[in-house]
Amino acid sequence: STLLLPSLLAQIAGRDGIFCIFAGVLPAYLVILLMQKLQQKVEISYPYYLKQRLGKWVGGILLAVYFVYGVLLAGYTLYVVSGLVQTALLREESYWLIGICMLLLGGYGIMGGIEGRARIYELLFWILMLPLILMLLLAVPDVNVDYWTPVVMIGGNDFLRGTLLVFLFYLILCFVLFLQPFETKKEEGIAAAKRALGITALLNAAVYLIVLGVFGTQTLAVMRYPVVTLMSMIKLPGGFFERQDAFMVAIWFFTLYALLNSSMFYAAEVGKQIVGQNRQRGCLVVTLLLTFAAAAFFYRSAAIRNLGRGWLIYTVIPFLVLLPLLLLIGKRKEKGENGE
Numbered sequence: 001s002t003l004l005l006p007s008l009l010a011q012i013a014g015r016d017g018i019f020c021i022f023a024g025v026l027p028a029y030l031v032i033l034l035m036q037k038l039q040q041k042v043e044i045s046y047p048y049y050l051k052q053r054l055g056k057w058v059g060g061i062l063l064a065v066y067f068v069y070g071v072l073l074a075g076y077t078l079y080v081v082s083g084l085v086q087t088a089l090l091r092e093e094s095y096w097l098i099g100i101c102m103l104l105l106g107g108y109g110i111m112g113g114i115e116g117r118a119r120i121y122e123l124l125f126w127i128l129m130l131p132l133i134l135m136l137l138l139a140v141p142d143v144n145v146d147y148w149t150p151v152v153m154i155g156g157n158d159f160l161r162g163t164l165l166v167f168l169f170y171l172i173l174c175f176v177l178f179l180q181p182f183e184t185k186k187e188e189g190i191a192a193a194k195r196a197l198g199i200t201a202l203l204n205a206a207v208y209l210i211v212l213g214v215f216g217t218q219t220l221a222v223m224r225y226p227v228v229t230l231m232s233m234i235k236l237p238g239g240f241f242e243r244q245d246a247f248m249v250a251i252w253f254f255t256l257y258a259l260l261n262s263s264m265f266y267a268a269e270v271g272k273q274i275v276g277q278n279r280q281r282g283c284l285v286v287t288l289l290l291t292f293a294a295a296a297f298f299y300r301s302a303a304i305r306n307l308g309r310g311w312l313i314y315t316v317i318p319f320l321v322l323l324p325l326l327l328l329i330g331k332r333k334e335k336g337e338n339g340e
Contacts, residue, residue: 001169002207010221013162024166036190038324046177047273070267075294081256088249109261128251143213
């Protein structure tokens with residue numbers, strides 16, 4: 001979100017994008033609470049619970065929506081990380097070669113096991129975040145606060161669109177529902193999701209204010225990776241490190257790689273629940289192929305990127321929010337009818 005959200009939000013909400021960032025936190029937190037309530041009802045796993053409550057066929061269809069979401073999210077992530085590597089690190093290299101290498105690297109990470117990968121990123125988190133925070137602090141003197149005003153200049157529709165866009169980034173946390181079989185304690189995934197939401201919101205707000213104060217609304221709206229451009233402009237004391245932007249790209253490389261891994265992993269896990277437990281490798285191969293196909297479509301056509309974003313906003317958001325809510329409401333009604 002620190003990589004992509006600033007320019008997308010500037011196009012929709014301009015200076016008022018900062019309010020959208022914080023407004024998106026409330027529905028995201030409510031969804032986490034909703035998932036927490038639902039997880040208390042789940043004994044084995046969320047896919048098993050869906051099939052148990054709604055039947056094999058209906059549960060399978062709903063799981064297929066999660067599968068498509070995971071594949072599209074992985075495909076868009078692969079498109080972004082391949083473009084980032086090509087733009088910032090390997091300008092003369094083929095986009096397709098970078099994409100294939102990243103895809104295979106993601107598959108290798110999945111085969112290595114989610115638990116080990118999660119621990120690696122837990123160790124890497126502050127090693128990656130501290131340099132980013134330092135660079136943002138060094139950029140503060142270049143901020144022109146006049147670029148922050150005037151505010152409250154957009155209409156309600158644009159504010160709603162911006163808030164939904166932010167909410168869409170935060171909804172990646174819905175995968176916490178699928179974490180239960182890998183958790184040693186039932187509630188640790190929910191607790192991690194709450195911390196992730198708070199840290200991400202604060203970091204997004206800081207990045208947005210800084211890049212807005214440095215570039216202004218109109219320039220920010222047309223930039224591809226404004227925060228990477230910002231890193232290339234910062235001069236470290238002493239001038240001993242000339243390509244700190246390339247070093248800082250490692251932050252988004254690792255975070256995007258983690259997202260690519262997670263998206264493909266959960267898509268493959270959901271696919272396995274749909275077609276059968278004994279087809280794990282086959283589901284992973286299909287997921288990898290579909291991810292690459294989705295990334296190719298996103299790369300080839302801006303219209304497809306906009307269509308995919310619209311599908312996520314107007315289809316996936318209601319689905320990810322309403323399905324857990326309906327499951328909880330249905331459970332309460334069932335209990336009421338049984339006199340419990």
